[in-house]
Amino acid sequence: MSTLLAFEEALQEIKHSATVCVETQTTALSNALGRVLAKDIVADISVPPHDNSAMDGYALACDDWQDSKPFKISQRIPAGQKADALEPGTCARIFTGATIPNGADCVIMQEDAQQTGDTVIFTQQPFKGDNIRPKGQDMQAGQTVVKAGEKITPMHIGLLSSLGLTRITVYKPLRVGILTTGDELVPAGETLKEGQIFNSNGPMLNALVTQAGHQVALCLHAVDTPEATEDALEKLIESCDVILSSGGVSVGEEDHVKDALEKLGKVHLWKIAIKPGKPLVHATLKGIPFLGLPGNPSSTLVTYHWFARLLLSVCSGQIAESPTSYLVDAGFNRTKTIQRDEFIRVSIGDDGLAYAHAQQSSGALLAACESQGYLHVKTNTQIEYGCSYSFYPFSAF
Ligand SMILES: Nc1nc2c(c(=O)[nH]1)N[C@H]1C(S)=C(S)[C@@H](COP(=O)(O)OP(=O)(O)OC[C@H]3O[C@@H](n4cnc5c(N)ncnc54)[C@H](O)[C@@H]3O)O[C@H]1N2
Numbered sequence: 001m002s003t004l005l006a007f008e009e010a011l012q013e014i015k016h017s018a019t020v021c022v023e024t025q026t027t028a029l030s031n032a033l034g035r036v037l038a039k040d041i042v043a044d045i046s047v048p049p050h051d052n053s054a055m056d057g058y059a060l061a062c063d064d065w066q067d068s069k070p071f072k073i074s075q076r077i078p079a080g081q082k083a084d085a086l087e088p089g090t091c092a093r094i095f096t097g098a099t100i101p102n103g104a105d106c107v108i109m110q111e112d113a114q115q116t117g118d119t120v121i122f123t124q125q126p127f128k129g130d131n132i133r134p135k136g137q138d139m140q141a142g143q144t145v146v147k148a149g150e151k152i153t154p155m156h157i158g159l160l161s162s163l164g165l166t167r168i169t170v171y172k173p174l175r176v177g178i179l180t181t182g183d184e185l186v187p188a189g190e191t192l193k194e195g196q197i198f199n200s201n202g203p204m205l206n207a208l209v210t211q212a213g214h215q216v217a218l219c220l221h222a223v224d225t226p227e228a229t230e231d232a233l234e235k236l237i238e239s240c241d242v243i244l245s246s247g248g249v250s251v252g253e254e255d256h257v258k259d260a261l262e263k264l265g266k267v268h269l270w271k272i273a274i275k276p277g278k279p280l281v282h283a284t285l286k287g288i289p290f291l292g293l294p295g296n297p298s299s300t301l302v303t304y305h306w307f308a309r310l311l312l313s314v315c316s317g318q319i320a321e322s323p324t325s326y327l328v329d330a331g332f333n334r335t336k337t338i339q340r341d342e343f344i345r346v347s348i349g350d351d352g353l354a355y356a357h358a359q360q361s362s363g364a365l366l367a368a369c370e371s372q373g374y375l376h377v378k379t380n381t382q383i384e385y386g387c388s389y390s391f392y393p394f395s396a397f
C-alpha cells in the first residue's frame with residue numbers, strides 16, 4: 001500500500017506534465033460549437049454600440065419633468081434609425097432598442113404616459129437613466145470577452161456574433177488513440193466462446209472521448225503478448241496525439257502494457273491510492289502522452305473521468321477545470337475504512353441524501369448506469385449517516 005501515490009498528487013502530476021499538443025486553425029464561427037478557442041477574443045466594439053431604450057415609451061431630459069406638464073413629441077425614433085438631438089423641453093416617441101437622442105437622459109414607458117395627438121403628459125416622476133441601456137452595458141470595446149482555452153458554447157456563438165465576428169482561431173481537434181488489451185475480449189456482434197467476454201471498454205472509451213469533443217483517430221485491440229502490445233502501441237504513436245489504453249496494467253504475467261511502455265518510452269507513475277482504478281499508469285511514448293487505464297470497466301470509467309479527461313483537456317488546449325461538486329449528506333453508514341480515496345457510485349434520494357448502489361464491484365457497469373454520480377470518500381475515512389461528502393454528478397465530467 002505504501003507505494004501507492006495519493007489521489008491529489010497523481011492529479012497534479014498528470015495535469016502539470018501535460019502540454020497542448022495540437023496546432024491552431026481558423027474556422028467559421030458557425031462551425032465552432034464545441035471547439036477550443038486558441039486566442040483570447042477582445043471586443044473591438046462596445047455592445048450595445050449606443051445608449052438605447054429598454055422600453056417602448058418616451059425619451060426626455062428628466063429635469064424638464066413636472067407633474068402633468070404636457071410635452072410636445074418632437075421626433076419618432078424606431079429601433080435601427082439615427083436619432084436627432086432632442087429639441088429642448090420636448091420628448092421623443094421611442095421604441096425598445098432605439099438610440100437615445102442627445103439631450104435625453106431617461107425613458108418613461110408608455111403605460112405611464114397619456115398621449116393626446118402630438119403631446120403627452122407623465123404623472124410619475126422619472127429619474128436619470130430610467131429605462132436606458134447604456135453603451136457597452138454588455139461588453140466594452142477593449143474588454144477580453146472569451147479566453148483562450150474556453151470551449152465554444154452556444155452562448156459564445158451568440159456573444160461573438162454580437163461583436164460581428166464570423167471567424168475565430170481554434171485548436172485543431174485532439175487525435176486520441178485507444179488500445180484495448182486482453183485475450184478474452186471479442187467485439188460485440190461476434191459469438192462468445194467459452195471464457196470470452198465482449199469488449200465494452202473500447203466502445204465506452206470511444207464514446208467518452210467523442211463526448212468530450214475530441215477525435216478518435218484509431219482504435220486497436222491487442223492480445224496478451226508483449227509483441228502484440230508493442231506493435232499496437234507503435235501504430236498508435238504514428239497517428240495520434242494522445243493514447244489511452246484499457247487493461248493489462250496490473251501485476252500478472254498476462255499484463256504487458258507497463259513493460260511495453262518501459263521499453264518504448266518512460267513511465268512517470270504507476271498505481272494510485274484510489275478505488276476503483278488503482279493500477280493506473282502514466283507514461284510518455286516518443287513524446288506522446290499515454291494513460292493506461294485499468295481493465296475492470298468501472299475502473300476504466302473512474303480513471304477516465306478523473307485522469308484521462310484532465311489529460312485530454314490540457315492536451316487539446318482547454319483550461320483544466322476541476323469537475324463541479326457539491327456537498328451531500330450520506331444516507332448510509334460504513335465503519336470500514338480503506339487506505340485509498342474511494343469513488344462510490346451513488347444516487348440522491350427524494351430526501352436529498354446520497355445512497356450507495358448495492359453493487360460496487362469494479363467489474364460492474366450497470367451500477368454506474370443506475371447511479372447519478374460519485375461520492376468521494378477520502379482515504380481512511382468512515383462514512384457516517386448524515387455527514388457531508390463531496391458528490392460529483394456524472395454530468396460534471
Ligand atoms: N495480484 C493482484 N491482482 C490484481 C491487482 C493487484 O493489485 N494485485 N489489482 C486488481 C485491480 S485493483 C484491478 S483494477 C485490475 C486491473 O487489471 P488490469 O488493468 O491489468 O486489467 P486486466 O487484468 O486486463 O482486466 C481486468 C478485468 O477487466 C476486464 N476487461 C479488461 N478489458 C476489458 C474490456 N475492454 N472490456 C470489458 N472488460 C474488460 C477483464 O476481462 C478482467 O476481468 O487488476 C486486479 N488484479
Ligand code: MOO
Pocket residue numbers: 274275276277278279294296298299362363
Ligand atoms: O482498483 Mo481496481 O480498479 O478496484 O478493481
